[in-house]
Amino acid sequence: MNPAAEFLRQSADKSADLGHRKIIRWNIGHYDKAVDKGRTRYADWEAARERSAQIKQEAVENMDKLLVEFEQKILARGGHVCWAENAQEARQYIRDLVVARGVKRVVKSKSMVTEEIHLNTALENLGCDVVETDLGEYIVQLRHEPPYHIVTPAMHLTRTQIADLFRDKLEGVTSDDPNELVDAARRKLRAAFFAADLGISGANFLVADAGLVAISTNEGNARLSTSLPKIHVVVTGIEKVIPRLRDLGVLWPVLASVGTGQPVTTYSTLIGGPKTADEIDGPEEFHVVLLDNGRSELLADLEQRDALRCIRCGACLNACPVYKNIGGHTYNTTYQGPIGSVLTPHFRGHDFDHLSYASSLCGNCTSVCPVKIDLHHHLLQNRRNSVETDQRPWTERLAFRLWRWMMMSSTRFRLGSRLGKLGYRITKKLGLDPLKPWTAYRAAPDIPQKSFREMWRDGNV
Amino acid sequence: MSSRERILGRISSALKQKSAPLPFQPRPMFPPVGDLAERFAAECKSNYTECIFTASAAETQRTLCELLNSVGTGDVFVEDVSELRLRVNSSRPLIWSSQQPAPETSMVTITGVEALIAATGSLLVTSDCGGRRGTIVAPVHIAVSRREQLVPDIESALALVEKEGLPQKNSYIGIVTGCSRTADIEKLLVIGAHGPKRLVVIVEG
Amino acid sequence: MARVLRKIGFEIYFPEDQTCCGQPAFNSGYWDDARAVARRFLRVFDKAECVVGPSGSCVTMVRKFYPELLGGTSPELSKFYEFSEFLTNVANVDDVGASFPHKVTVHDSCHALRELGIKQGPRRLLEKVKGLELVEMPHSEECCGFGGTFAVKYGMISAAMGETKSENAKSTGAEFVTSIDPSCLMHLDGVLRKKQSPVKTIHLASILASDSNSAGAQS
Numbered sequence: 001m002n003p004a005a006e007f008l009r010q011s012a013d014k015s016a017d018l019g020h021r022k023i024i025r026w027n028i029g030h031y032d033k034a035v036d037k038g039r040t041r042y043a044d045w046e047a048a049r050e051r052s053a054q055i056k057q058e059a060v061e062n063m064d065k066l067l068v069e070f071e072q073k074i075l076a077r078g079g080h081v082c083w084a085e086n087a088q089e090a091r092q093y094i095r096d097l098v099v100a101r102g103v104k105r106v107v108k109s110k111s112m113v114t115e116e117i118h119l120n121t122a123l124e125n126l127g128c129d130v131v132e133t134d135l136g137e138y139i140v141q142l143r144h145e146p147p148y149h150i151v152t153p154a155m156h157l158t159r160t161q162i163a164d165l166f167r168d169k170l171e172g173v174t175s176d177d178p179n180e181l182v183d184a185a186r187r188k189l190r191a192a193f194f195a196a197d198l199g200i201s202g203a204n205f206l207v208a209d210a211g212l213v214a215i216s217t218n219e220g221n222a223r224l225s226t227s228l229p230k231i232h233v234v235v236t237g238i239e240k241v242i243p244r245l246r247d248l249g250v251l252w253p254v255l256a257s258v259g260t261g262q263p264v265t266t267y268s269t270l271i272g273g274p275k276t277a278d279e280i281d282g283p284e285e286f287h288v289v290l291l292d293n294g295r296s297e298l299l300a301d302l303e304q305r306d307a308l309r310c311i312r313c314g315a316c317l318n319a320c321p322v323y324k325n326i327g328g329h330t331y332n333t334t335y336q337g338p339i340g341s342v343l344t345p346h347f348r349g350h351d352f353d354h355l356s357y358a359s360s361l362c363g364n365c366t367s368v369c370p371v372k373i374d375l376h377h378h379l380l381q382n383r384r385n386s387v388e389t390d391q392r393p394w395t396e397r398l399a400f401r402l403w404r405w406m407m408m409s410s411t412r413f414r415l416g417s418r419l420g421k422l423g424y425r426i427t428k429k430l431g432l433d434p435l436k437p438w439t440a441y442r443a444a445p446d447i448p449q450k451s452f453r454e455m456w457r458d459g460n461v
Numbered sequence: 462m463s464s465r466e467r468i469l470g471r472i473s474s475a476l477k478q479k480s481a482p483l484p485f486q487p488r489p490m491f492p493p494v495g496d497l498a499e500r501f502a503a504e505c506k507s508n509y510t511e512c513i514f515t516a517s518a519a520e521t522q523r524t525l526c527e528l529l530n531s532v533g534t535g536d537v538f539v540e541d542v543s544e545l546r547l548r549v550n551s552s553r554p555l556i557w558s559s560q561q562p563a564p565e566t567s568m569v570t571i572t573g574v575e576a577l578i579a580a581t582g583s584l585l586v587t588s589d590c591g592g593r594r595g596t597i598v599a600p601v602h603i604a605v606s607r608r609e610q611l612v613p614d615i616e617s618a619l620a621l622v623e624k625e626g627l628p629q630k631n632s633y634i635g636i637v638t639g640c641s642r643t644a645d646i647e648k649l650l651v652i653g654a655h656g657p658k659r660l661v662v663i664v665e666g
Numbered sequence: 667m668a669r670v671l672r673k674i675g676f677e678i679y680f681p682e683d684q685t686c687c688g689q690p691a692f693n694s695g696y697w698d699d700a701r702a703v704a705r706r707f708l709r710v711f712d713k714a715e716c717v718v719g720p721s722g723s724c725v726t727m728v729r730k731f732y733p734e735l736l737g738g739t740s741p742e743l744s745k746f747y748e749f750s751e752f753l754t755n756v757a758n759v760d761d762v763g764a765s766f767p768h769k770v771t772v773h774d775s776c777h778a779l780r781e782l783g784i785k786q787g788p789r790r791l792l793e794k795v796k797g798l799e800l801v802e803m804p805h806s807e808e809c810c811g812f813g814g815t816f817a818v819k820y821g822m823i824s825a826a827m828g829e830t831k832s833e834n835a836k837s838t839g840a841e842f843v844t845s846i847d848p849s850c851l852m853h854l855d856g857v858l859r860k861k862q863s864p865v866k867t868i869h870l871a872s873i874l875a876s877d878s879n880s881a882g883a884q885s
Contacts, residue, residue, distance in 0.1 A: 012822035021826065030648035043492040054485045061480060064472040077632070083465035135654060136645040152645060159647045178646040182654055189655060194565050210628045220597055220641040220656025227593035227633070238468070245623060249616025250490070252636075253581075260644070263504070263581045264615065267597075267656065268636040272628050281562035281592040282632055292468045300475035321809045325826040358820050360813025360827070361693065362776040372483075383695030392695070400691050404699040408706060413685040437818040441825030442856025452668075456680045461668045 003332060004354035011326040011358065020156065020327060027155050028318050034261025035315075041253075041263055052254045053372035056309035059242045063299065063308075066208035066241045067290065073211020077273030079286040086293050087117035093289055094119065094200075094233060098126055101231060101285075103197040107189075109215065109222035110134035111202025112150055112312060113235050113291055116334040116347075119200070131192045133221035135185055142169050148328035150335065151259055151314035156327055189221070199225035199283070203236040204255065204311070206288075210245040212272045213288065216255065216265035223267050232271070232283040238290050239308040245270075251311065254370045258315040294347040304378050307342050309371040316365035316375055322358060331355060338365035342378040350391045356382035414453065421447055497579040497611040498664070504582025508639030509652055511661040512582075514608075521605065521665045522548045525571070528661060529553055532601050535568020540591035542573055545605060558591045567599035574606045576621055577664065580614035581638050584662065585621070588633035596637060602657040608666035667720045667749050667871040670762050674753075684710045689727040692735060693814045701735055708732075708742070716756070717746045720871050722778025722847045730781045748778060749871055750846050754787040760794050766876045767797025770868075771840035773831065773854065774807045775847035788846055788870050795873060801838040808834075812853035828857035835865055842868045 001009075014020055039045055059066060071081045084090035097103070106128050108114065120130050120141075132141040136153035140146065142165055147153035154162065163176035170184045201222050205214040213234050215222045226232045242251065248268075256262040275282030299305055317323050317337030328336040333344045333352065341355035356379040365375040386392060406416045424447065427434045435444050455461050462470075494500050498514070505512035515521045529537060529551045539549050541559040549555065549571055556564065563570055572595045576585040584604050586596045596602055612618050615636065627634050641656030652658060671678050687707050692700035707728070711717050719725050725748040733739045753759050770792060778784040792800050811817065811827025818824075832854060835843045843858075843865055845851055855867040 008820070011820060015822040015826035021830075025830075027648050042490055044488060044490050047488050048490040050483070050485050051490065054483045057480065057483050061476065064469050064476065067472075068469070073628075083463070083468050085464045085468060089464060133655070134645075135643045139645070152648075154645055159649070162646055178649045178651045181646060182643060182651040186653070186655060190565075193655070210623070212628055212634070218641070219643050219654035221654070223593070223597040223635070224655055227597065238472075245619050245628075246616060249614065249619055252615060262638075263508075264583065264636065264638050266508075266638050266640070266642060268638070270628075270634040271632060272634075273632050275588070275593075275632050276630075279588050279592060279632060280558055281594050282588060286632075290468075292471075296468060296471035296475060299472060300478075302478050302480065305475075305480060321811065321827050321830075322820075322823055325823050325830075357694075357816070358823065360776070360809050360811060360816045360824070362809035362813070363780040364776075364807075364809065367780055380693065380695070383693070384697050385695070387695035387697070396694070397696075400694065400696045400699050403691060404696075404702060407685040407688070407703045410683045410685055437821055438856065441821050441860070442828070442853065443859035445852050445856060453680070453682060457682065461680070 003351050007330060007332065007354055007358065010330045010332075014326045014330050021325060023156065023158060024324050024327060027152070028324060031261065031318050035258060036261075038257045038261035038263065042257070048250065048254050049370050049372055051250050052370050053309065055242060055247045055250060056311070056371045057306065060239065060299070060305060060308045062243065063238065063241060066243060067238060069208040070206050070211055070241055074273060074286075074288055077211070079273040079288060082287065082289045084289055084291045084293070087291075090117045090235065090289050090291050090293075091119060091122045094235070095122060095126060097231070097233070097287065098123065098128060098198065101197070103231070104128060105192070105196045106130045106198045106200060107192050107196040107225045107229065108132050108137070109199070109201045109217060109225040110137050110153075111200065111235055112334060113202055113237055114200060115147065116293065117235070117291065119235065131189065131196075133189050133193070133225055134217070135182065135219060138185060138189065139165065146329065149314060149317055150312055156329075193224040193228050196225070196229040198231045198233065199229040200233045200235060201226050203234050203240050205248065205251065206236060206241040207245050207248070207270070208241055208243055210270075210272070212245065212270040214248060215269045215271065216252070216267065218260070218266040220267050222269060226269070226271060227282055230283055231285040232274070232287070234288045236288065236290060237295055238292055239295050239310070255311055255313055258368065258370045259313045298343070298346045301346070303381055304342070304346070306373050307339070307378060309373055310339050311371060313370060315368045315370060319364040319368040321362065321364070322360070338375045338379070339373070342375055342382065345382050345385070350386060350389065353382060353386040353391055356386070417451065491580065491614070494580045494613040497613060498608060500579040501577055501582055501611060501664070504580070505662065508582050509660070510582055510639050511659070513661065513663050515663055515665045518548055518665065521663055522550055524663055525549055525603065525605070526551060528603055529569065532569045535599075536564050536566050538563040538567045538570045538591065538595065538599065540572040540595055544573060545571060548605060558595065562592045563594040563598045565598070569601040569603060570595050570599045571603045571605065572596055574604050574610060575625075575627070576618050577606050577611045577662070578615060578618050578636065579611055583615070583618075583636050583638040585618045586635050586637055587627055587631040589631055593633045596635070597656045600653070600657055601659045601661070603661045603663065605663045606665070608664055667718070667875070669875045670753075670871060671718065674757055674759050674762055676757070679714070681710050681714070687724045687727045688735075689723060690814060692727065692731060697735060704732055704735055715745065718749055718752045719746065720749045720846070720848065720869060722748050722775045722782060722784060723849060726777035726781040748782060748784060748846060750788045750791055751782065751784055754790060760790050762791070762794075762874050764794075764874045764876050765796040766873045768842055769799045769801060769838075769840045770842045770844055770873065771801050771803045771835055771838045772806060773803070773810060773835070773843055773845040773850060775845050775850045776809050778846055779807060784846065788844075791870070791874060792844070798873070801840055803834045803838045803840070805834055810850045810854055812849045814849070817853060824853070825857060828853055829861070832858050832861065832863060832865065836863060840865060842866050844868050844870050844873055846870050
C-alpha cells in the first residue's frame with residue numbers, strides 16, 4: 001500500500017483510539033506544565049527565541065565555512081571525519097570500521113540520524129549486538145518498535161505496559177514502580193556499557209570555533225557510551241554545526257526549556273577527540289560521520305532553508321493537535337510531527353507529500369518553535385510544490401479547475417450555490433448522503449433558506 | 462571528486478543565494494543572577510544536589526569523612542590532586558586517579574571541579590577531574606570546590622573554558638546539573654538512571 | 667454583522683459581484699487558481715473605503731497571504747478587517763448595546779489568533795453584552811480541527827480534534843460556544859450535534875446583534 005493510503009488508514013484508527021488519546025494528553029499535559037514553569041526562568045522568552053533563531057540562521061548561512069573549521073579542529077586532535085553524501089555511505093563507513101576493529105558489542109545513546117540511516121539493522125546484520133541506552137529508546141528496542149517521539153521515544157506506553165515488558169525481559173522487576181523499573185534497566189545497561197567495544201552517539205550541536213561535539217542527556221547514558229568503549233563514533237547531520245562555543249550559553253538552556261521544561265539538561269557534554277596522551281581514560285579512537293542525505297538540497301531551497309535551523313527539541317510535536325491524535329508511529333517516518341512533515345518530502349520525495357496535507361495549518365507549531373522556523377507556512381508551500389510538480393490526483397485538479405471557473409463569475413457562483421442546494425435536497429430525498437465525507441463524523445450543517453446575498457437583494461438587510 | 466568535495470560544493474552553491482538577515486535587538490534573556498552563593502544553593506535544592514558550605518580545609522575534611530561513612534560498601538575513587546590529598550582522610554581504602562581509572566565497582570568518586578555555575582546550580586568539569594569516568598561512573602559523586610570558583614551562568618562558564626584553553630587540554634568538558642534522572646516512564650521523574658544517584662557539592666571558603 | 671454596523675452608525679454596502687477570497691485553492695496548493703480568484707476579489711472591492719468580513723480566515727487570506735500569492739505588498743490590503751477587530755480597533759467601540767443573557771465560552775480561531783492577533787477584542791465586546799456570562803474553556807487556543815479540506819480529507823483526525831474541543835467547551839457549563847469564524851462553528855456544530863450535546867454554537871456577530879427584542883439567531 002502506498003504511504004499516503006497507509007497513513008490515511010492508520011491515522012483514522014489512531015484518532016478513534018480513546019485510550020491512546022488519553023495517554024498522549026496526559027503526557028503532553030505534564031510537558032506543558034513543566035515547560036510553562038521553565039518559561040518563568042526567562043525574563044524575556046521572545047528574546048531567547050530571537051537570539052536562538054539568529055544563531056542558527058548564521059550557522060545555516062555559513063554552513064560550509066563552519067563545517068570545515070570544525071573538521072580541522074577534530075583532525076588536529078587525532079579524530080577522523082567522514083563526509084557521507086547519503087545513508088548508504090554513512091552505513092558503509094561504520095560497517096568498515098566495525099569489521100576492521102572486530103567490534104561485536106555496540107552501545108548507542110540516542111540519535112535520530114542513526115534511525116534515519118537504519119544503522120542498527122546494518123550492524124546487526126554484521127553480527128553485532130546493538131543496545132540502545134536511552135531508556136525510552138531501550139524500551140522501544142525491546143518492543144521491536146521505532147521511536148514514537150523524537151525526544152521521549154516511549155511516550156505512548158503506560159507504566160504498566162513498561163513493567164510487563166521489563167518483567168519479561170529483565171530481572172528483579174516485581175511491581176510497576178518507576179524507580180524499580182529504572183533500577184532494573186540501569187543494572188542491565190551498566191553491564192552493556194562496560195562490555196561494549198564501540199559507542200555510537202548523535203550530536204545536538206557541532207561547535208565550529210572550538211571543534212567540539214555537544215551531546216545532552218539527562219540519564220548520563222551518553223557520558224558512559226562515549227567514555228567507556230575503545231571507539232566512539234558520532235553520527236550527525238551537517239546542519240548541527242553552530243559558530244561559537246559561547247552560543248551554547250543561549251542554545252543549551254533553550255533546548256532544555258522547550259524539550260523538557262528544565263533549566264538545562266543534566267549532562268551537557270562536549271567532546272573534542274579521543275583521549276589525549278595524558279588522560280587516564282577515554283576512547284582511543286574518535287570518528288565523526290557528517291551526513292548530508294538531502295540537507296544540502298534543502299539548503300538550496302531559499303524558501304524553506306530555515307527548516308535546517310531545527311534543534312530537534314520536539315516542541316512542535318507536543319504543540320500539534322494532529323500529532324496528539326495520531327501519535328508518532330502513524331507518520332511512518334524518522335521525523336514526526338510538524339518538522340517531520342516539512343522535512344520528509346525534501347529528504348524522501350513526493351511519496352510523503354500527504355503529511356503536509358494532514359494538517360489544519362493551525363500554526364501552533366510555528367508559535368512554539370524556539371528557532372522560529374515558519375513551519376505551518378512550509379506545509380503550505382509543500383502543498384503548492386506538490387501541485388506544481390503534478391503529484392495530485394486528476395480528480396482534485398479537475399475539482400479546482402471547476403471551482404475556479406465558478407468563482408470567476410458571481411452569476412455562476414449564485415447559480416452553483418442554488419444548484420448545489422437543490423441537488424443536496426434531491427439526493428437526500430433519494431436516501432443518499434452526498435455529504436458523506438462530512439457526515440461520517442459530524443451532523444450535516446443547516447443550510448439557511450436564504451443566503452445573505454439573497455436577503456440583500458430583497459432589501460431585507 | 463570525493464564526497465566531501467561534492468557536499469561542500471553543493472552547500473557553497475546553495476549559499477550563493479543568501480537569506481534576509483534576522484533582526485535581533487540585544488537585550489537580556491534572563492533576570493539578574495543575584496548573589497552567586499545563594500543562587501547556587503537554591504538551584505542545587507531544585508535539582509537534587511546536596512550543597513554543603515564549609516569554612517576551612519579542616520571542616521571540608523570532616524565533612525568528607527562523614528560522607529564516606531554514610532556511603533555503602535564499594536570502592537572509593539579520588540582525583541589525585543594536592544587539594545584532595547590534603548582533605549581526603551579516611552580509614553577506607555582509596556583508589557587514586559594516578560593509579561588507575563575509576564573502576565566499575567566504584568561506590569563513590571571524589572573530584573574537584575573547574576567552576577560552579579550559580580544560575581543553574583551546575584558544575585563545570587573536565588576529563589581532568591578524575592578522568593572521564595570520575596564524574597559519572599559511581600552511584601555517589603562528591604565534588605569539592607572553592608567559593609571563588611562560582612561564576613554567574615553558563616555563558617560565563619563557557620567563556621572560562623575558552624580563556625583557560627580547556628578544549629586544547631581535555632578531550633571531555635562537561636556541565637553537570639544535579640544527579641542522573643529520567644522521565645521516560647509516564648513523565649514521572651526518577652532520580653538515578655545511569656549516572657550518579659546522589660551528587661554532593663562541598664563549597665569551601 | 668450588517669445590523670450591528672448600522673446600529674453604531676456605519677453605512678454598509680454589499681458588492682453583489684463578490685464570490686470568494688480564494689483560500690480553498692490556496693490552502694490546497696493550487697496557487698494559480700487561487701491567484702486568478704484573488705485578483706478578481708480585489709477588483710470587486712476596488713472602490714470600497716473599508717471592507718469588513720465575519721471571518722478571521724478570509725481576512726487573514728487577504729491581509730497576510732495575498733502579498734505572497736500576488737507578489738509584493740499593497741497598501742489597499744490594510745483596508746480589510748475582521749468584524750470584531752473593526753469594532754474594537756477602527757470604530758473604537760466596545761459596547762454595541764447587545765443583550766444575550768446566556769453563559770458563553772469563546773473558541774479562539776487559529777487564523778485570527780495567530781495571524782491577526784485577535785484574542786482580547788472579542789472578549790472585550792462580549793463583556794459588554796448585557797446578561798452575558800463569559801467563561802473560559804481549557805485550551806481555548808487549540809485548533810478545532812476544521813482546517814478546510816483537511817476536515818474532509820482527514821475526517822477522522824478532524825473529528826477527534828473537534829471532539830476534544832467540544833469536551834473542553836462542555837466542561838465550562840456554557841450554553842453557547844462562540845467564535846469569529848463561521849467555518850470553525852460549522853465544524854463544531856456538526857460534532858456537537860452528532861454527540862447530541864446541549865452546547866450550541868453561535869457567531870460573535872449574532873450575539874452582538876441580539877438585543878432584548880430578538881432572540882439570538884444561529885449563524
